[in-house]
Structures are given as structure tokens and as C-alpha cells.
Amino acid sequence: ETGVTQSPTHLIKTRGQQVTLRCSSQSGHNTVSWYQQALGQGPQFIFQYYREEENGRGNFPPRFSGLQFPNYSSELNVNALELDDSALYLCASSSSGAPYGTQYFGPGTRLLVL
Amino acid sequence: QKEVEQNSGPLSVPEGAIASLNCTYSDRGSQSFFWYRQYSGKSPELIMFIYSNGDKEDGRFTAQLNKASQYVSLLIRDSQPSDSATYLCAVNMGDTGRRALTFGSGTRLQVQP
Numbered sequence: 001e002t003g004v005t006q007s008p009t010h011l012i013k014t015r016g017q018q019v020t021l022r023c024s025s026q027s028g029h030n031t032v033s034w035y036q037q038a039l040g041q042g043p044q045f046i047f048q049y050y051r052e053e054e055n056g057r058g059n060f061p062p063r064f065s066g067l068q069f070p071n072y073s074s075e076l077n078v079n080a081l082e083l084d085d086s087a088l089y090l091c092a093s094s095s096s097g098a099p100y101g102t103q104y105f106g107p108g109t110r111l112l113v114l
Numbered sequence: 115q116k117e118v119e120q121n122s123g124p125l126s127v128p129e130g131a132i133a134s135l136n137c138t139y140s141d142r143g144s145q146s147f148f149w150y151r152q153y154s155g156k157s158p159e160l161i162m163f164i165y166s167n168g169d170k171e172d173g174r175f176t177a178q179l180n181k182a183s184q185y186v187s188l189l190i191r192d193s194q195p196s197d198s199a200t201y202l203c204a205v206n207m208g209d210t211g212r213r214a215l216t217f218g219s220g221t222r223l224q225v226q227p
Contacts, residue, residue, distance in 0.1 A: 033214065042118075042202050042217030043158065056213030090157055092215075101146060101206045103215060108157045 002027045004093050004106035012112045013081050021076045021109045023091030031055070032074040033103060034066060035090040043090055049074055050096060086113045116141045118205050120218035128226050133190040135221050137203030140184070147179055147186045148204040148215065151197075158202055162188070193225045 005024045013019050025032050031050045035043035045058035049068035063079040072093075078085055088110050092103035117140045127133045135149075146165040150158035164170045164177040164186065176189040186205075190197055200220040207216055 035215075035217075040219070042204075042219045043215075045214040045216070048213050058214060088157075101213070101215070102148070102160065102163055104160060105150075105157045 004029075004091060004104055006089075006091050006106040006109050008109060009107065010110045010112075012114065014114050015081055015083060017081050017113075018077065018079045019081060019111065021078075021089050021091075021111075023074045023076070023093075023106055025072045025074070025091075025093035026104055029093035029095045029104075030072050031094045031096055032068055032072065033092045033094070034074070034076045035092065035105075036060075036085075037088040037090055037108075039087075046076070081113045083113050086111060116207050116216060118203055118216050118218040120201075120203050120221045122219060123222040124224045125221055126224045126226060127193050129193060129195060131193050131225075133193045133197065133223055133225070135188040135190075135201050135203075135223065137186045137188075137218055138184055139186070139203075139205045139207075139216075141205070141207040142181075142184060144181075144184075144205045144207045146206040147177070148206070149175075149177060149188045150202040150204060152200045152202055152220065154199075161201075190223075193223075195225045195227050198223055198225050 033048040034046040037043040047057040068074045088108045091106045094103045148163045149161045152158045162177045178187045202220045203218040204215040
């Protein structure tokens with residue numbers, strides 16, 4: 001069974017640039033959620049994708065957007081990067097049939113905005 | 115705002131002792147509860163989930179849930195230095211169904227050899 005994978009592992013951008021992060025869900029999982037984790041904090045929900053549609057969104061501005069592809073992989077796009085966007089970005093996959101929304105995390109992408 | 119609260123720690127216990135980690139949540143409609151372990155520089159790893167009142171045991175770990183008190187805890191028996199990590203409590207709150215987990219800021223556990 002293949003776990004959740006994310007790419008790249010690390011990324012450095014400058015303020016105002018755009019970034020795309022990628023996630024492949026665990027085998028058999030059809031739902032992908034994205035979280036942002038700032039240093040010393042717990043992960044914060046950005047949004048979730050199910051059947052290629054956004055299925056819930058947290059308190060993040062529209063410059064955070066995403067996609068899900070037919071193979072259930074997903075992208076997170078962030079436009080007009082700000083210094084506060086520096087964080088660990090986590091992708092979590094789950095199955096719509098899983099008990100009570102159990103989610104499994106990938107290794108994360110660490111983004112530094114200068 | 116719906117919240118999950120944890121003591122940030124560090125919680126320091128000697129090797130072989132029981133570590134007790136606690137979490138409270140604000141949304142009475144919350145349905146399921148998760149404990150994740152996160153080593154420094156790594157991503158969260160699921161340890162346990164619980165959705166019914168009472169205790170749930172898995173090896174050295176026991177999760178306890180009290181919905182009336184809006185309280186969930188994690189006990190780690192026979193603590194080992196390898197258990198030293200940050201433990202994140204996550205709650206699947208009622209109005210988002212299965213969509214989102216709300217996390218506490220985590221409790222840092224240190225197991226002293």
C-alpha cells in the first residue's frame with residue numbers, strides 16, 4: 001500500500017510569487033485535505049477536495065486555491081505570496097467510507113517566503 | 115470560534131512512567147477525536163481515534179473520551195524516550211461533518227531516560 005506523497009519537500013520563494021504544491025493520495029483514498037502548519041502551532045485546515053470538487057474550506061483567502069485530478073492527486077496553489085505564508089504545508093488523504101473522517105498525512109512541503 | 119485546547123508543555127516524565135495528555139474542545143456537536151504524534155521536523159502520524167464515550171486501548175496507548183465534559187485524553191504507559199514528541203489532539207467538529215479536522219497547538223512530551 002502506497003502512502004501519501006508530497007512534492008517538493010522544500011521550497012524557497014520571494015514575496016509576490018506564486019507556488020504550486022503537489023500531493024498524491026494513499027492508495028484507495030478519494031479525498032484530499034490541505035493544512036497549513038506554522039511553527040509551534042497545530043495544522044490549520046485550508047480546504048478539502050472530493051470527486052474533483054472543493055468540499056469545505058477553512059478561513060483562508062481566495063489566493064489559496066486547489067485542484068483534484070481524476071486519479072485523486074491534488075495541487076495547492078498560492079498566489080501573491082506573503083511572508084506569513086511561510087509554513088509546513090500538509091496534505092492528508094482519506095476515504096469517503098472511512099470511519100469518522102480518519103485522515104493520514106503526507107511528509108509535507110516546507111515553504112519559506114523571503 | 116470553535117477551538118481545541120491543549121497544554122503546550124513540555125510535559126516531562128521518567129522512562130517507564132505513564133504520560134497523561136489532555137485536550138478540551140468547544141463544540142458539543144463534535145463527532146470524532148484523533149491523536150497524532152509529530153516528531154520535530156516531521157509530519158503528524160495518526161496514533162488513535164475515538165468516537166464513543168469511554169476508553170479505547172491500543173498497545174501502550176489508551177484514549178479516553180468524555181463528551182459531557184468535552185474532554186479527551188491520551189495515556190501512554192511505560193513511556194520510552196522514543197515517545198518524546200509533540201502530541202496533537204484533533205477534533206472532527208459537527209458542522210463540517212467529515213470535512214475538516216480542528217487541531218490543538220499540541221503538547222510537547224519529553225521522556226527522560
